[in-house]
Amino acid sequence: MLFRQNVVVRLWPRVATVSAAVRTLTSRITVRDAVAATSTREDVSVLGWVKNMRKQKELVFIDLNDGSTAARLQVVAPSNLLRGVHLNVGCSVVAKGKIVPVSLASQDVELAASQVQLLGTCDPKKYPFKRGKIHGVEYLRQFPHLRPQTGVFSRVLRLRSAATMAVHRFFQDRGFINFHTPIISSSDCEGAGELFEIRPSQAAEDEKRFFSTDAFLTVSGQLHAEAVTSGMSAVYTFGPTFRAEKSHTKRHLSEFYMVEAETVLHGSGLSELLCLVEDLYKHTLEVLLKDNYDDINYFHETICSDEAKISILNSIERPFARMTYSEAMDELENAASKNSFHTQPQWGDDLQRDHELHLLSVTGQLPVFITDFPAAIKPFYARTLDSDTNIVSSVDLLVPGVGEVVGGSVREERETVLRDRLTRLGLLEKYQWYLDLRRFGTVPHGGFGLGFERLLQAFLGVADIRDVIPFPRYLGSCQM
Structure with a gap:
């Protein structure tokens, strides 16, 4: 070993000299x-x-x-x-x-x-791209393998890269540990059942399951993040997630990227998460405006209205609005007598697209946190309020032009409460490992998931989510 080290030491000056000489030629x-x-x-x-x-x-x-x-x-x-x-x-x-x-x-x-x-x-x-001709995004979408050669999509890729690095820098500067969550999972943390099941391609019908249990493409890394938080206190993950949603809208993909953070809470509960989300949003947008101004300004000048540009800048300069779910429902029910919503707002139902747009109009197109949702419409792990067990300490962030970008909650850290909830849902046996996190050194904690492509839509003013990801996968389309 010592001999090898000595050889390296003797050779390194020569290698460095040769490399420098090569670089100086051209x-x-x-x-x-x-x-x-x-x-x-x-x-x-x-x-x-x-x-x-x-x-x-x-x-x-x-x-x-x-x-x-x-x-x-x-x-x-x-x-x-x-x-x-x-x-x-x-x-x-x-x-x-x-x-x-x-x-x-x-x-x-x-x-x-x-x-x-x-x-x-x-x-x-x-x-396919003709000299001097401006091609629409729908046309470019037909050539996912070639559209990086176009000026408009190369801007998207640079901004996407810069935003990715800004997210990592934000968490690294705050002491969060980055870790990798599995793509293959046996858990459905969203509870929506919109899963892609995994099976071996050549498996016989009577063959035992490959993993000895049902396995799916992950819909979220949140439960794994909670497990890591049990020993690391503040973590985040940034990777692909998959939803078998039969939605064909400008806001839905079957494969998309999620920024998910989980952290112990130090007494302020949900308010700590709201501050973290708002800081992350503003930090990422500020980085793009500072370091990638030419690229982001191109979108602001070519596709954004004056009102949209003002809204984007206001999201940096002004505090985000906040209202509870009940306050939001009061506003929507009052507005329902004057406006024609596709779905009439009713307490206990989730917010619909037109509901979100109305609430954003009430805030003057400023991002708004909606908090304290009914327990019945949120996942099992959200912590109920001490004052009302029918309400959970949860949050959605709505942003102009897009709608929901972030969902999060304080997690239920009380073992007995969580056990009762899992029992009622018939999930107790499946989530014994999750209860272990409460049995062995549980702490108050919470987290959130941020849809990265929707974030880019909000920053750039791009209408269709398929135009901010290199190779979009959605209902009826999986090119390449």
């Missing part, structure tokens, strides 16, 4: 780095896709993009460099040369090319 940079240059840079190489091109007698002007930014790098090449090369929009190339400052209204630098290498061809007659 520096590979992104389009983002290239357009941000403020002075001449010699011997650079940029790989990207041709977005536009203009030919003159002596020169060819190529607009290059590699997805690192919405900006395009203009490559200027002598015509003789491309003699015999069939270059079209959509082709991939490597351009080598020198970054030089220019005085143009649209850009500050360009790449004076000494070499342009064609990597991949693109037949303009067969390519």
Whole structure:
């Protein structure tokens, strides 16, 4: 072992020197780095896709993009460099040369090319995205494998990436531990029965079940998060969840990403969760506006109304509204005499889409927390109020343009209360492990789940959830 370490120590300076020498020959940079240059840079190489091109007698002007930014790098090449090369929009190339400052209204630098290498061809007659044509989102949705090549969807992907990192940073800065929940689960924490069951593809009908129990694609990592919280105090998970909902709306997917957090509570109960959710929402939006302004502003300027833009900014600057379920029902019942709801509001029923939109109009299009729901319409693990056992300490966050984005609750930590509830539901045997969490060192705790795609819809003003996820799965569609 010592010999191997000595060899590594002796070799490392040489390896580092060789690597540095290779890098100095031709520096590979992104389009983002290239357009941000403020002075001449010699011997650079940029790989990207041709977005536009203009030919003159002596020169060819190529607009290059590699997805690192919405900006395009203009490559200027002598015509003789491309003699015999069939270059079209959509082709991939490597351009080598020198970054030089220019005085143009649209850009500050360009790449004076000494070499342009064609990597991949693109037949303009067969390519589905035509030069100079604006394609609608419905059209782009037909080509999930190719739409990352478009300007609008590359913006979505950059914003999605930035929002993902912002979520992780938010929790990491607050001492939360990230952990991975299983994709395959034997639990249905939502209790809705909208599950994808898992079976071996070649299993005979009389063959024993693969896992010796029924297994499903997870609908939530919450119960697993509670188990981890029993020893870690504050955790979060961020991954795919699956619902076999037969819903064909602009807000539903069969596979989507959830941010789920679980934490011990320090005396303030549900209020602690509300503050955590509001801080996460505002932090993530602030990061996008600060670090990805060009991308998010594109959506605000092209698809958002002035009212929607004001609403998005207000969600940062103003505290979220709060009302109880009973207060919300009073408002809806009063409004029902003047408005025609698709479903008449009635205490004890869940909120419907048009109910949510009305409540948001009451708050002036400000996100609103609805709290303290009837126990009958919330999952078994939600803690009942000390003052009323028919009400649970739970919350939904409604946001403009989307509706419900977050659902959460204080969890029932009292073993006897939870045991009685599981017994009434016929779940006592199945959830003995869950009762163990209350038998061995239980603590007051709670958590929430946030629909990541719906969050992006709210931030960007995108109407259809299928346009903020790379490969949407929904009723009747599973392309690729």
